[in-house]
Amino acid sequence: MPIRVTVWHEYRHEKRNEQVRKLYPDGMHQTLATYLKTLGGIEVRTATLDEPEHGLSQSIVDTTDVMLWWGHMAHAEVQDTIVSRVQSRVLAGMGLVVLHSGHHSKIFKRLMGTTCNLKWRDEGGREALFVTKPGHPILAGIDDHFVLEHEEMYGEYFDVPEPDELLLISSFSTGEVFRSCMTWQRGVGKIVYFRPGHETYPSYHNPQVLRIIGNAVRWAAPVDGGKVPEGCPNPSPDWLKTKPD
Amino acid sequence: MPIRVTVWHEYRHEKRNEQVRKLYPDGMHQTLATYLKTLGGIEVRTATLDEPEHGLSQSIVDTTDVMLWWGHMAHAEVQDTIVSRVQSRVLAGMGLVVLHSGHHSKIFKRLMGTTCNLKWRDEGGREALFVTKPGHPILAGIDDHFVLEHEEMYGEYFDVPEPDELLLISSFSTGEVFRSCMTWQRGVGKIVYFRPGHETYPSYHNPQVLRIIGNAVRWAAPVDGGKVPEGCPNPSPDWLKTKPD
Amino acid sequence: MPIRVTVWHEYRHEKRNEQVRKLYPDGMHQTLATYLKTLGGIEVRTATLDEPEHGLSQSIVDTTDVMLWWGHMAHAEVQDTIVSRVQSRVLAGMGLVVLHSGHHSKIFKRLMGTTCNLKWRDEGGREALFVTKPGHPILAGIDDHFVLEHEEMYGEYFDVPEPDELLLISSFSTGEVFRSCMTWQRGVGKIVYFRPGHETYPSYHNPQVLRIIGNAVRWAAPVDGGKVPEGCPNPSPDWLKTKPD
Amino acid sequence: MPIRVTVWHEYRHEKRNEQVRKLYPDGMHQTLATYLKTLGGIEVRTATLDEPEHGLSQSIVDTTDVMLWWGHMAHAEVQDTIVSRVQSRVLAGMGLVVLHSGHHSKIFKRLMGTTCNLKWRDEGGREALFVTKPGHPILAGIDDHFVLEHEEMYGEYFDVPEPDELLLISSFSTGEVFRSCMTWQRGVGKIVYFRPGHETYPSYHNPQVLRIIGNAVRWAAPVDGGKVPEGCPNPSPDWLKTKPD
Numbered sequence: 001m002p003i004r005v006t007v008w009h010e011y012r013h014e015k016r017n018e019q020v021r022k023l024y025p026d027g028m029h030q031t032l033a034t035y036l037k038t039l040g041g042i043e044v045r046t047a048t049l050d051e052p053e054h055g056l057s058q059s060i061v062d063t064t065d066v067m068l069w070w071g072h073m074a075h076a077e078v079q080d081t082i083v084s085r086v087q088s089r090v091l092a093g094m095g096l097v098v099l100h101s102g103h104h105s106k107i108f109k110r111l112m113g114t115t116c117n118l119k120w121r122d123e124g125g126r127e128a129l130f131v132t133k134p135g136h137p138i139l140a141g142i143d144d145h146f147v148l149e150h151e152e153m154y155g156e157y158f159d160v161p162e163p164d165e166l167l168l169i170s171s172f173s174t175g176e177v178f179r180s181c182m183t184w185q186r187g188v189g190k191i192v193y194f195r196p197g198h199e200t201y202p203s204y205h206n207p208q209v210l211r212i213i214g215n216a217v218r219w220a221a222p223v224d225g226g227k228v229p230e231g232c233p234n235p236s237p238d239w240l241k242t243k244p245d
Numbered sequence: 246m247p248i249r250v251t252v253w254h255e256y257r258h259e260k261r262n263e264q265v266r267k268l269y270p271d272g273m274h275q276t277l278a279t280y281l282k283t284l285g286g287i288e289v290r291t292a293t294l295d296e297p298e299h300g301l302s303q304s305i306v307d308t309t310d311v312m313l314w315w316g317h318m319a320h321a322e323v324q325d326t327i328v329s330r331v332q333s334r335v336l337a338g339m340g341l342v343v344l345h346s347g348h349h350s351k352i353f354k355r356l357m358g359t360t361c362n363l364k365w366r367d368e369g370g371r372e373a374l375f376v377t378k379p380g381h382p383i384l385a386g387i388d389d390h391f392v393l394e395h396e397e398m399y400g401e402y403f404d405v406p407e408p409d410e411l412l413l414i415s416s417f418s419t420g421e422v423f424r425s426c427m428t429w430q431r432g433v434g435k436i437v438y439f440r441p442g443h444e445t446y447p448s449y450h451n452p453q454v455l456r457i458i459g460n461a462v463r464w465a466a467p468v469d470g471g472k473v474p475e476g477c478p479n480p481s482p483d484w485l486k487t488k489p490d
Numbered sequence: 491m492p493i494r495v496t497v498w499h500e501y502r503h504e505k506r507n508e509q510v511r512k513l514y515p516d517g518m519h520q521t522l523a524t525y526l527k528t529l530g531g532i533e534v535r536t537a538t539l540d541e542p543e544h545g546l547s548q549s550i551v552d553t554t555d556v557m558l559w560w561g562h563m564a565h566a567e568v569q570d571t572i573v574s575r576v577q578s579r580v581l582a583g584m585g586l587v588v589l590h591s592g593h594h595s596k597i598f599k600r601l602m603g604t605t606c607n608l609k610w611r612d613e614g615g616r617e618a619l620f621v622t623k624p625g626h627p628i629l630a631g632i633d634d635h636f637v638l639e640h641e642e643m644y645g646e647y648f649d650v651p652e653p654d655e656l657l658l659i660s661s662f663s664t665g666e667v668f669r670s671c672m673t674w675q676r677g678v679g680k681i682v683y684f685r686p687g688h689e690t691y692p693s694y695h696n697p698q699v700l701r702i703i704g705n706a707v708r709w710a711a712p713v714d715g716g717k718v719p720e721g722c723p724n725p726s727p728d729w730l731k732t733k734p735d
Numbered sequence: 736m737p738i739r740v741t742v743w744h745e746y747r748h749e750k751r752n753e754q755v756r757k758l759y760p761d762g763m764h765q766t767l768a769t770y771l772k773t774l775g776g777i778e779v780r781t782a783t784l785d786e787p788e789h790g791l792s793q794s795i796v797d798t799t800d801v802m803l804w805w806g807h808m809a810h811a812e813v814q815d816t817i818v819s820r821v822q823s824r825v826l827a828g829m830g831l832v833v834l835h836s837g838h839h840s841k842i843f844k845r846l847m848g849t850t851c852n853l854k855w856r857d858e859g860g861r862e863a864l865f866v867t868k869p870g871h872p873i874l875a876g877i878d879d880h881f882v883l884e885h886e887e888m889y890g891e892y893f894d895v896p897e898p899d900e901l902l903l904i905s906s907f908s909t910g911e912v913f914r915s916c917m918t919w920q921r922g923v924g925k926i927v928y929f930r931p932g933h934e935t936y937p938s939y940h941n942p943q944v945l946r947i948i949g950n951a952v953r954w955a956a957p958v959d960g961g962k963v964p965e966g967c968p969n970p971s972p973d974w975l976k977t978k979p980d
Contacts, residue, residue, distance in 0.1 A: 087358075091359060091360060091404070093625055110358060111358040112358055113332075113355060113356040113357060113358045113431050114336060114431050114432050115336060115432065126910075128910050128911075128912075130890070130891045130892070130911070130912050131891065131892055132891050132892060132893075132914065133675070133897075134678050134715075134716045134717050134892055135583055135675070135678035135679070135680070135712065135713050135716025136713065136716070137713050139713070139715065139716070140713045140714045140715050140716075141714055141715045142715055143715070143717070144717060144891075144892060145891075155865070156865045156866070156867050156879075156880075156904065157865070157866055157867060157869055157879060158867075159336070159432055161406065161429065161430065161431060162409050162429075162430060162868075162900075164407050164655075165654075165897075166901065169891065169904060169912045169914075170912075171906045171910055171911065171912045173910070175861075175863050175906050175908070176863075176865070176906065177863075177865050177904045177905075177906045177912050179867065179904075184406065184407075185406065185407060185623070185625070186358050186359050186406060187359050187360065187404055188624050188625035189625070190625070222625065223625050223626065223627050223629070223630045224630045224631055225624075225629065225630050225631045225632055225633070226624045226625025226626070226629070226630075227624050227633070227634060338870055371665075373665050373666075373667075375645070375646045375647070375666070375667050376646070376647055377646050377647060377648075377669065378652075378920070379647055379923050379960075379961045379962050380828055380920070380923035380924070380925070380957065380958050380961030381958065381961075382958050384958070384960065384961070385958045385959045385960050385961075386959055386960045387960055388960070388962070389646075389647060389962060390646075400620070401620045401621065401622050401634075401635075401659065402620070402621055402622060402624055402634060403622075407623075407655075409900075410652075410899075411656065414646065414659060414667045414669075415667075416661045416665055416666065416667045418665070420616075420618050420661050420663070421618075421620070421661065422618075422620050422659045422660075422661045422667050424622065424659075430868070430870065433869050433870035434870070435870070467870065468870050468871065468872050468874070468875045469875045469876055470874065470875050470876045470877055470878070471869045471870030471871075471874070471875075472869050472878070472879060577848075581849060581850060581894070600848060601848040602848055603822075603845060603846040603847055603848045603921050604826060604921050604922050605826060605922065649826070649922055651896065651919065651920065651921060652899050652919075652920060654897050674896065674897075675896065675897060676848050676849050676896060677849050677850065677894055
């Protein structure tokens, strides 16, 4: 059974900014989708903000195993009903890979419960990403560190809940640090945040960045038998089939 | 400086159910407040659902260091603006101690990002609570386990994010188990969930239960210098006072 | 590439106790090996205490991806040099699945740094195991709980470090609870502890128990590129290939 | 009741290296002890490698609530029996604050179960330490970051178990990052690792570094009622005083 991926993208910067369009002529979502299609066992669709229901109809969401999310300038335009739809699906087991400025998306803030604020400054300096959990499946094929020559700076404190796993820490040429790859579980759904990907830099053409995104998709895919939690208002008085002595 | 505590209580069951009123003649909030006042270094106020703004005006919330929260039948009546006010204050450092059926309160679900569902059945059986993190300040004075003769059953899976700390696991006479004391941090605020306290049982007269609630208040109190995270939209280009070489 | 598994077993009880021999005529290790061989992509060897070097020569250890460990009455007979050999291999990436009374093995205590003590009593009561992390790969195919009619009791406090993940909590018919499936990482190696398997009960013939052990083997297998940490006394002055600006 | 602190120091560099002796004329242990004595509610002793039993007789260890540990060039000279003595006391509740090159001490490696290797290079560059858990008691009085103008570099991957809490991340002027303040619990004992303190730099005269060490001492002090875990070989058939129905 292939993993059914939906790459969701705000897709506004590419339409307005020539620099971005040169890097991602068909939009970042297409760049990411093209990469994911080269991997085996993955089916890929894309969805964007300006489509009806942001491309996230109930049937699309219900048949998505892992969703990628990139947004930045138009977080506020995402309808709350669609956010609730995606949240419910995550809690029921769908993986969610939140990229870069998606840290301030409604769906990420809803799942985290915090401001998701961070420090930032776009000076295009160097980002070096260091592995802090070698052997994690999301880091398969990644050495002890890798470098992006030009990226936007994100700095701590990043106001998110304590992650279940901290996989990468970035340092920037201006001296700041950032927890740049983390995972959380919410309900039965696995969530990954991965920092790189400012629209004016070619990070989604970098082999290590793409490798990590591909690994994250596989890692976040639902596991057979991971059940939607039952609960109120449907208590099950006889669920414990074998009664105690 | 004393810890300024606000005990928030739905305060409905006591008005309608004689059994509850016998256990808590002035309401659970008064029972809890009376206990907390016996501890040194704590100032206690109470607030209830049916007061204006649920007793949680901006000035009350702003001058609260730790809030306790008990609700059950009227979660839906809590206004969203008050929930947002309390959430902001938690993220800025206020401690929050959520009790029993408060697991389904708007404020707890908002901070957790999950359904907070669980299995439950009220048969009044025995609950035994076992320590899984001896030496934690919230468990000061508690032996390796303690027993409540009659309580409502809560069972796993409890749909909350992975806790930062798991302090107690309950077993019930019908065989189920439950993670019954856990902590999380959201923003700078410390959150404790503590399971016992069904309105028809005298759990808030139990010395160990009270001891844990008192300990939790002290543990969740803000720490000097725990700052509200700064962030977008106020980047600070010169915050790194000492520039790298 | 198949996962290369070595099932290590003390293999003493079966030789001395008819009740155990009836349950596991060729030893528990053969029962477990036979099951693992039915799964695809796994190669299985066994090794036992009374073989030379306990069956764990350097070449065997070096070519093992995941090791299972069951021991009980003869922990003290395991040579310290073999323990060190296994520990080094775990830190370099080998998975280790510690079963039942293996909690008191030298290798587990070495990796945990604690006493690994627990409460126990063998009355053959019922054990019910409840899922606390639905959707985890080790729990694939497992419902919200399952029951073993007869098992030895293990009770908290279990003196191990805070686990990276808590997957199952057991309750016993006598009322105690136990964290019965947990994971840790040490170095690059993944470690799983799984409680069931007292020698006088047929737990390793139970389909859910076997399913979890098989899942644990897959989960603990090394990931491509998970590197042995470099370190002192071999600093690498030029490892940061791209120098900061 | 005051917290009884023992500052343990290898105390070799000061005797051999004039640069170190200028910074710490009576040894680092005296500098640290002098600071701790300025805080209320703390009693301080010191102990050094070259004293009988390294200054850590059974009675000294038994009456210590929190031990600080700094070692570097002579880790191998610490006797294994003393290491075992300290380990047992940690598991029973004594706090342990491991400083800088103490990461490679026998006691720390014993408690961690890993190599505790890291990358390092001594070029005396700048270290900036960023808070990742604002509001933690160990960070009381610390702003969002602070800077040490000259320190040795330590870099990831630092081969320690996943910490219970990550409090500070350092960046160095050469671009590396390091998790520079972390906590773990082993048995009932609380362990803190804090990175700064290379012997040729004046880090233990820095007010923020001292503040954090003082905070760590308070945080790691034993809590009333945190019991030594009981366990094998002393099962307690009647420990569950209230039997289930």
